[in-house]
Amino acid sequence: AQSVTQLGSHVSVSEGALVLLRCNYSSSVPPYLFWYVQYPNQGLQLLLKYTSAATLVKGINGFEAEFKKSETSFHLTKPSAHMSDAAEYFCAVSEAGGYQKVTFGIGTKLQVIP
Amino acid sequence: DTAVSQTPKYLVTQMGNDKSIKCEQNLGHDTMYWYKQDSKKFLKIMFSYNNKELIINETVPNRFSPKSPDKAHLNLHINSLELGDSAVYFCASSQGNPDTQYFGPGTRLTVL
Numbered sequence: 001a002q003s004v005t006q007l008g009s010h011v012s013v014s015e016g017a018l019v020l021l022r023c024n025y026s027s028s029v030p031p032y033l034f035w036y037v038q039y040p041n042q043g044l045q046l047l048l049k050y051t052s053a054a055t056l057v058k059g060i061n062g063f064e065a066e067f068k069k070s071e072t073s074f075h076l077t078k079p080s081a082h083m084s085d086a087a088e089y090f091c092a093v094s095e096a097g098g099y100q101k102v103t104f105g106i107g108t109k110l111q112v113i114p
Numbered sequence: 115d116t117a118v119s120q121t122p123k124y125l126v127t128q129m130g131n132d133k134s135i136k137c138e139q140n141l142g143h144d145t146m147y148w149y150k151q152d153s154k155k156f157l158k159i160m161f162s163y164n165n166k167e168l169i170i171n172e173t174v175p176n177r178f179s180p181k182s183p184d185k186a187h188l189n190l191h192i193n194s195l196e197l198g199d200s201a202v203y204f205c206a207s208s209q210g211n212p213d214t215q216y217f218g219p220g221t222r223l224t225v226l
Contacts, residue, residue: 043217
């Protein structure tokens with residue numbers, strides 16, 4: 001069975017500071033991994049995804065994530081936070097092959113302090 | 115053009131009523147989903163259809179019945195609404211599974 005653990009349901013950073021949102025996964029087979037962002041009163045949109053190609057994945061809005069198999073992690077980073085980054089971030093995992101469901105983490109709410 | 119649209123955006127109703135939520139996607143995707151997001155923002159898959167065929171059916175009360183008349187539409191009908199059904203329901207679509215999912219704006223259901 002696949003699962004995702006997001007450490008920290010709330011993260012606060014100052015504007016201009018490094019953003020680090022943590023995600024660890026569990027999967028019995030090679031996983032596909034995703035980060036989605038949800039702005040208030042909107043649906044989720046994809047930030048980036050890992051599908052067994054390069055381990056360092058770059059996404060939209062300056063975000064990137066690194067797949068580390070030995071640590072079963074897929075942490076999301078951004079060098080410099082912007083006020084517009086304030087949102088809810090979801091890590092998700094799916095197992096490659098066939099019609100597999102995507103399992104989402106509980107989400108991390110990012111607050112950016114001016 | 116909206117890629118994934120849902121109607122209605124808000125739905126307020128009394129316990130015991132029956133209601134439907136409609137979803138349409140114009141992306142040409144084969145797979146569509148229904149998710150429930152509770153008040154703590156936890157997102158849980160309910161159903162998934164591929165080319166009108168049900169492929170994922172999570173542990174959901176049988177008061178919830180999805181219907182896919184064609185691969186661009188996936189509707190959700192809920193019978194005998196309960197207080198615990200209050201949530202935001204999201205429709206999503208993707209080309210194949212798993213792949214990037216495109217989410218609709220959500221339907222906020224409030225059961226009084």
